[in-house]
Every structure is written in structure tokens, then in C-alpha cells.
Amino acid sequence: xxxxKVSTAVIRRLPRYYRNLEDLSRAGTVRISSGALSAxxxxxxxxxxQDLSCFGEFGLQGYGYNVENLRREIGEILGVNRGHRAILLxxxxxxxxxxxxxxxxxxxxxxxxxxxxxxxxxxxxxxxxPVLDVAELEAYLRKERVDVAVLTVPSSLAQSITDRLVRAGxxxxxxxxxxxxxxxxxxxxENVHFADSLLTLGYMISDSDKE
Amino acid sequence: xxxxKVSTAVIRRLPRYYRNLEDLSRAGTVRISSGALSAxxxxxxxxxxQDLSCFGEFGLQGYGYNVENLRREIGEILGVNRGHRAILLxxxxxxxxxxxxxxxxxxxxxxxxxxxxxxxxxxxxxxxxPVLDVAELEAYLRKERVDVAVLTVPSSLAQSITDRLVRAGxxxxxxxxxxxxxxxxxxxxENVHFADSLLTLGYMISDSDKE
Numbered sequence: 001x002x003x004x005k006v007s008t009a010v011i012r013r014l015p016r017y018y019r020n021l022e023d024l025s026r027a028g029t030v031r032i033s034s035g036a037l038s039a040x041x042x043x044x045x046x047x048x049x050q051d052l053s054c055f056g057e058f059g060l061q062g063y064g065y066n067v068e069n070l071r072r073e074i075g076e077i078l079g080v081n082r083g084h085r086a087i088l089l090x091x092x093x094x095x096x097x098x099x100x101x102x103x104x105x106x107x108x109x110x111x112x113x114x115x116x117x118x119x120x121x122x123x124x125x126x127x128x129x130p131v132l133d134v135a136e137l138e139a140y141l142r143k144e145r146v147d148v149a150v151l152t153v154p155s156s157l158a159q160s161i162t163d164r165l166v167r168a169g170x171x172x173x174x175x176x177x178x179x180x181x182x183x184x185x186x187x188x189x190e191n192v193h194f195a196d197s198l199l200t201l202g203y204m205i206s207d208s209d210k211e
Numbered sequence: 212x213x214x215x216k217v218s219t220a221v222i223r224r225l226p227r228y229y230r231n232l233e234d235l236s237r238a239g240t241v242r243i244s245s246g247a248l249s250a251x252x253x254x255x256x257x258x259x260x261q262d263l264s265c266f267g268e269f270g271l272q273g274y275g276y277n278v279e280n281l282r283r284e285i286g287e288i289l290g291v292n293r294g295h296r297a298i299l300l301x302x303x304x305x306x307x308x309x310x311x312x313x314x315x316x317x318x319x320x321x322x323x324x325x326x327x328x329x330x331x332x333x334x335x336x337x338x339x340x341p342v343l344d345v346a347e348l349e350a351y352l353r354k355e356r357v358d359v360a361v362l363t364v365p366s367s368l369a370q371s372i373t374d375r376l377v378r379a380g381x382x383x384x385x386x387x388x389x390x391x392x393x394x395x396x397x398x399x400x401e402n403v404h405f406a407d408s409l410l411t412l413g414y415m416i417s418d419s420d421k422e
Contacts, residue, residue, distance in 0.1 A: 011414060015407035019389065041391060078410050079417025093311055097304035098405070107409040147416055172416045174409060178230065180252060190412035194309070194403065196226035198318040198385060199289050201401035203222060205358055205383045206290025 006054050013051055014074055016041060021071035022106065033064035080108030085146050086174075088114040089161055090153035091121060091131055094176060098150065099127040112144060134161075141168040148172040155179050217265050224262055225285055227252060232282035233317065244275035291319030296357050297385075299325040300372055301364035302332060302342055305387060309361065310338040323355060345372075352379040359383040366390050 020041050024032060038045040052070070075081060086104060088095055091114045104111045115134040116122060122133045132140060140146075149165050151158060151173055158177040165173060165187075172188040175181055183189050231252050235243060249256040263281070286292060297315060299306055302325045315322045326345040327333060333344045343351060351357075360376050362369060362384055369388040376384060376398075383399040386392055394400050 012407075012411065014414070015404070015410035016391075018410060019404070019406055020391065078414045080410070080413065082413075082417055084413055084416070093304065093308035097308050100304055102405055104409070107406050108413050109409065148412060172412050174412055180227075180231065188412060188415035190408055190415065192403065192405065192408050193226070193230070194313055195230055195318050196223075197401055197403050198315070198320060199226035199229060199291070200223065201359060201383050201385055201399060202291065202293075202295055202319050203225070203289045204399035204401065205295070206293055 010051050010054055013043070014078055016043075017048075017051070018071065018074045018078055018080070021067055021074065024067045025071050029067050031064050031066050037065065075108070078108070082108060084109045084148060085112050085144070086110070086148045086150055087112055087140070087146050088129070088150040088152060089134065089137075089165075090151070090157075091116040091118075091126060092152065092154075095150075095152035096126060098152065099129055109148065111150075112146065113140065115140075137164060138168055141165075141170070146170065148174060150174045150176070151181075152176045221262050221265055224254070225289055227254075228259075228262070229282065229285045229289060229291070232278055232285065235278045236282050240278050242275050242277050248276065286319070289319070293319060295320045295359060296323050296355070297321070297359045297361055298323055298351070298357050299340070299361040299363060300345065300348075300376075301362070301368075302327040302329075302337060303363065303365075306361075306363035307337060309363065310340055320359065322361075323357065324351065326351075348375060349379055352376075352381070357381065359385060361385045361387070362392075363387045 020037070024040075032040075034045040034048045038048055041048075043051075052065075086109045088099060088111060091099065095114065095116075099111065099114060111129050114126060114129050114131045115137055116131055117134050121131050124131050147170075149170050149172070151161065153161055155177045158175070158179040158181060162173060162181045162183055166183055170187060172190065173181065173183065175189055175191045176194075178193060178195055181189055181191075231248070235251075243251075245256040245259045248254075249259055252259075254262075263276075297320045299310060299322060302310065306325065306327075310322065310325060322340050325337065325340050325342045326348055327342055328345050332342045335342050358381075360381050360383070362372065364372055366388045369386070369390040370392060373384060373392045373394055377394055381398060383401065384392065384394065386400055386402045387405075389404060389406055392400055392402075
């Protein structure tokens with residue numbers, strides 16, 4: 001399969017394709033035209049054709065896309081079949097919301113353990129996931145293969161926990177704190193900054209005031 | 212103040228500037244060079260100068276930026292002083308995590324009410340916010356000014372609640388469900404898609420495997 005250098009903008013859209021194709025596949029849809037995919041996703045049909053052409057020839061003129069093949073190919077590109085393993089740091093409200101409701105498996109991850117300081121939950125199980133004492137973090141990481149840490153600790157602890165994870169060789173951090181983390185380039189950091197998102201929405205509705 | 216047409220990429224960075232300037236301001240920092248702001252934010256100094264020049268002349272050669280002035284100006288652009296009012300739909304784990312821990316006020320919003328179907332919490336107060344029956348949604352929106360709805364309902368209800376909000380004239384939806392919502396262009400939708408974010412992180416660490 002041809003594989004050109006892919007822009008960040010295309011990479012950022014791939015998860016949306018993957019998620020929509022998963023929904024279509026689960027709903028039993030076998031094939032879809034770029035027009036129908038466009039309508040479902042709110043991306044123009046020509047943008048879709050251009051994006052997907054980066055990864056080879058998926059569509060057939062007059063047929064459209066085979067949903068399951070395209071889902072599998074994009075999943076392969078995203079690495080969903082690599083059996084990524086995650087741990088979660090900080091089993092407070094947000095941490096528990098993710099543990100109980102978020103489908104890590106649909107993004108190609110399994111959640112192996114959670115870490116907290118609260119004696120009321122340490123050494124229990126939440127949503128089927130063992131909760132360990134954060135003091136055991138380094139020992140755990142020496143023993144188990146872990147690719148990514150989900151960071152749902154209080155902001156005041158974010159950098160010190162990050163430093164510990166980096167020293168232990170973690171490869172990725174999914175950061176839900178509102179802190180800008182300092183980490184070496186060898187550790188990928190993906191931020192979910194709620195405040196930035198709400199500020200953007202505030203701008204969008206303020207901007208429409210002016211028109 | 213001069214105000215050019217601003218690109219989406221710049222708009223997306225403004226909340227990060229605002230958040231970092233807030234942190235600096237709270238820490239008592241009076242002025243900062245673009246170099247130091249660059250180091251704190253992980254954006255190049257020339258990018259910072261270019262971004263901020265879209266909104267007028269903030270920096271002074273040899274002085275840098277006045278933190279509080281710049282924070283106030285960017286806050287003004289983002290609309291944080293407009294007293295936006297939000298409601299939250301679905302006070303489950305994630306909804307409660309936001310109600311209890313997220314500082315709506317720092318993004319210029321107040322959370323006026325939450326709506327749920329669970330009789331155990333309807334007509335109680337969570338984190339100081341009244342929880343009402345979702346059956347009262349339309350009546351509430353006729354009576355109260357609400358700018359934005361925070362959508363933390365189960366995915367299966369996301370579109371039907373969106374339709375009700377749109378009919379009631381809501382101007383913005385902060386969507387935490389994993390659904391692509393259908394809404395008219397007059398309703399701004401800002402998505403927080405956890406799965407897309409984790410898939411991107413999975414791609415980043417998979418990509419580094421190949422190198």
C-alpha cells in the first residue's frame with residue numbers, strides 16, 4: 001500500500017473517519033458513497049476523497065467505499081490492533097467517569113490498572129480495574145508493559161507525576177489536567193483541555209453576536 | 212484596536228494564551244518576554260508575536276508583554292466578560308465531574324442548572340447547582356436566558372436532546388457524547404471527543420514504533 005507523508009490535519013481527521021465507520025459497521029452498513037459519508041460526517045465529499053487517497057485507493061468509482069475494509073485499514077494506520085496498554089492516575093470523579101463509561105477497547109487500548117492515594121479505594125476494584133497505591137507506580141511499571149498513562153490527578157500533582165512516568169519510560173500521556181506538561185520529545189502528550197474547548201465555544205457564540 | 216480577519220488556527224490557540232496568562236497573572240507575574248512565554252507554552256516566540264499581532268500591538272520592544280493587559284485583551288476577544296450562562300444535560304459521572312471540578316467561571320460561564328431523569332437527584336442540588344427534571348427543559352429555557360448547553364447524556368439520547376435544545380433556540384452546544392450531532396449553522400457545536408483524542412495518541416506512539 002502506498003503511504004505518503006501525511007499532514008497533521010489529515011491525522012486529526014482519521015479518528016473521526018474511524019469512529020463513523022465503526023458506527024456504520026455496527027449498524028450493518030456494507031458500503032457507502034463518499035457523498036453519504038460526507039453527509040454523516042459534515043466533511044465535504046472531495047475532502048474525504050483527498051484525505052483517503054493519502055493511504056491508497058480505497059474507493060471504487062460507482063461503488064463507493066466498503067465500510068468494513070476501510071474501517072480496518074484506517075484502524076491499522078491508527079494502530080488500534082497493537083494491544084496498547086494504559087494505566088490511569090487519579091481515580092476521582094473524572095477518572096471514574098472514564099473507567100466506568102469510556103470504551104478504551106474501541107480505541108485499541110486496555111486499561112490495566114488505576115492508581116490513587118485514597119485508602120478507601122486503594123486495593124479495591126472499580127469497573128473491573130484494580131486500584132493500586134500510587135506509591136507502587138514505579139514497581140508496577142518495572143513489572144508490566146504499559147504504553148500510555150491517563151492523567152486525571154489534581155493539577156497540583158500533574159507535573160510531579162509526569163516526571164515519575166517519564167523516568168519510568170512511559171511513551172504517551174493522555175493529559176486531562178489543565179496544566180501544560182513538560183516532557184521530553186520521546187513522550188507523546190495528548191491534551192484534553194476542557195477550558196480551551198469551552199473558551200472556543202464562548203468565542204463562537206460571542207462572535208455571532210457581532211454579526 | 213485593529214482587528215483583522217483571524218484564522219481558525221489562531222482562534223484555537225487563543226484559549227491557550229488566555230489560560231497561560233491567567234496562570235502567570237495568578238502567580239503575580241507582571242510582565243513576560245515572548246521568549247519566556249514561548250518556553251512556558253511550547254510555541255515558538257515568532258509564532259507568538261505573529262499570533263498576537265492579529266489583534267493589535269501588545270508587546271513593547273525590550274519590555275515584552277504586560278501580563279494582565281494581554282490577559283484582559285485576549286479575554287475580551289474570547290468573550291469571557293459577557294456573562295455567558297450554561298446548563299448541563301445529564302448529571303452522571305462525567306456531568307458530576309464537570310459540575311464539581313471544572314471552573315466554568317474561568318472560561319466566562321456560569322452553570323445555572325443541571326437536568327437529569329434520575330428521581331434520586333432531581334430537585335436536589337449538586338455542587339451548588341440545582342438539578343431539575345429534563346421534562347422541564349423547555350419551560351426553563353422559555354423563562355431563563357441560557358447561551359450554551361453542556362451535553363453529557365448517554366449517546367443514545369444525544370440527538371433527541373439536541374433537537375429539543377435547537378428548537379428552544381440554544382446558541383451553543385458543548386458536546387461530550389461520542390455522537391456527531393446534526394444542528395443548524397446557527398447553533399455552534401464544540402465537540403470533546405475523548406475517543407478521537409486517544410486514537411490520536413495511539414497513532415503517535417504507534418508511529419514512533421516504526422521509526
